[in-house]
Amino acid sequence: MIVELITPLMIATAPMTIQQTEPLKYSHEKQSVEVSTPMILAQYRPTTYGGTRTYDYTGKPWDNDND
Amino acid sequence: MLLLITGSGDGTSDLIVSELGSKNVFRFNYDLYNEYSLELSPTYWKISNPAGHSIDSNSVTSAFWWKAFNFYIMNQEEFIVEEVKYIFRELYHWCRIRGLVKGNPHDFHNHMGKINILNLASKYFFIPETLITFKLSGLPNLKNSDIVAKSLTSGLTTTNKALFTTAVKKETLHPDFPWFIQEKIHSNADLTVFICGEHFFCYEKDRSKLVGLDWRSEQSFDINKKEWFRFQPSQKLLLSLKDFCIEMNVEWGRVDLMRTVDGDDIFLEFNANGQWVFLDYSGDDELVKVVSNYLMPKSC
Numbered sequence: 001m002i003v004e005l006i007t008p009l010m011i012a013t014a015p016m017t018i019q020q021t022e023p024l025k026y027s028h029e030k031q032s033v034e035v036s037t038p039m040i041l042a043q044y045r046p047t048t049y050g051g052t053r054t055y056d057y058t059g060k061p062w063d064n065d066n067d
Numbered sequence: 068m069l070l071l072i073t074g075s076g077d078g079t080s081d082l083i084v085s086e087l088g089s090k091n092v093f094r095f096n097y098d099l100y101n102e103y104s105l106e107l108s109p110t111y112w113k114i115s116n117p118a119g120h121s122i123d124s125n126s127v128t129s130a131f132w133w134k135a136f137n138f139y140i141m142n143q144e145e146f147i148v149e150e151v152k153y154i155f156r157e158l159y160h161w162c163r164i165r166g167l168v169k170g171n172p173h174d175f176h177n178h179m180g181k182i183n184i185l186n187l188a189s190k191y192f193f194i195p196e197t198l199i200t201f202k203l204s205g206l207p208n209l210k211n212s213d214i215v216a217k218s219l220t221s222g223l224t225t226t227n228k229a230l231f232t233t234a235v236k237k238e239t240l241h242p243d244f245p246w247f248i249q250e251k252i253h254s255n256a257d258l259t260v261f262i263c264g265e266h267f268f269c270y271e272k273d274r275s276k277l278v279g280l281d282w283r284s285e286q287s288f289d290i291n292k293k294e295w296f297r298f299q300p301s302q303k304l305l306l307s308l309k310d311f312c313i314e315m316n317v318e319w320g321r322v323d324l325m326r327t328v329d330g331d332d333i334f335l336e337f338n339a340n341g342q343w344v345f346l347d348y349s350g351d352d353e354l355v356k357v358v359s360n361y362l363m364p365k366s367c
Contacts, residue, residue, distance in 0.1 A: 003238055003239055004239065005241040005242075006235065006239050006240065006241060007241045007243075007244045008216065008230055008244055008245075008246065009224055011216060011230065011233045011235070012230045012231075013228055013229065013231060014227065014228050014229075015223075015227075015228075015229045015231075024075065024076045026075040026076070026096070026099065028102070028116040028117045028120070029089075029118045030084075030089060031089045031092060031093075031116075031120070032081040032084050032085065033075065033076060033078070033081055
């Protein structure tokens with residue numbers, strides 16, 4: 001029987017993603033992002049080059065937890 | 068004043084600023100570097116933000132690097148990006164040389180990676196049988212046939228996929244690729260310990276409802292749903308954690324473990340800059356307060 005070999009790339013899967021609901025607005029006055037609701041706060045994430053980030057805004061990791 | 072080197076979209080940094088008070092923190096966002104004014108000389112440095120808030124080499128009392136390079140400088144020449152990175156690193160090391168930094172350097176794992184950490188951890192914990200291999204060398208010697216493939220870097224593929232912990236069979240691994248292999252742990256719970264100064268915050272998460280092996284791929288993103296529950300560590304576990312940290316010379320980070328069906332705690336890895344806010348969304352355990360006090364003790 002011929003066994004099909006696997007590679008690391010073949011078993012990689014797409015991480016969970018969250019849609020950013022509104023653009024981040026950073027305030028130098030407050031030195032924080034201005035958010036209107038806790039739900040939005042939980043959902044926004046840093047900008048990437050079309051890639052997935054390793055954690056959401058509140059720091060929940062899913063594909064990486066060290067930098 | 069705390070120098071917080073981070074990125075503008077980082078929620079953890081928002082919480083720290085909120086807890087310490089904006090006037091006690093200077094937040095230096097890597098991705099917004101061109102919105103700050105900065106002078107950095109061998110004898111003096113000063114940074115100001117557009118709101119007129121500033122910090123200098125005389126007023127800084129502590130410094131903390133948090134995920135700064137996880138953010139991106141958009142629409143900029145790579146040469147400029149590298150120049151800016153150099154400046155951020157230089158500023159951080161100015162503080163490090165003077166004993167002002169808290170936490171761990173951003174490049175900690177470039178100097179101490181998974182295998183060297185496992186070697187050290189084996190003095191204090193059970194560790195899984197582990198192998199990094201080219202050409203599958205050493206694979207036949209693994210005692211356990213139940214194995215998983217993992218990622219060393221947790222990087223993404225060009226198609227933005229991640230290698231989560233995945234059960235594999237020895238005979239199906241392609242020999243022309245690097246593999247990071249561990250024995251599969253039959254476990255009831257994932258454990259994680261957040262280390263902050265002298266504090267060890269231990270949390271566990273039930274694995275019985277997991278479909279796959281890796282909890283990171285099956286999380287709820289509802290901040291109102293608690294997934295990790297704090298537990299009191301045994302004296303044995305606490306002592307092992309303390310001894311491990313002493314030998315690693317760290318007072319910050321996260322240790323991930325698994326509890327087997329037999330009740331043994333198996334060390335998996337140490338994350339020098341692991342996330343922690345998700346462990347305590349409700350604030351019941353006051354992690355943000357404890358971290359803030361660690362970053363800038365009241366006496367400062």
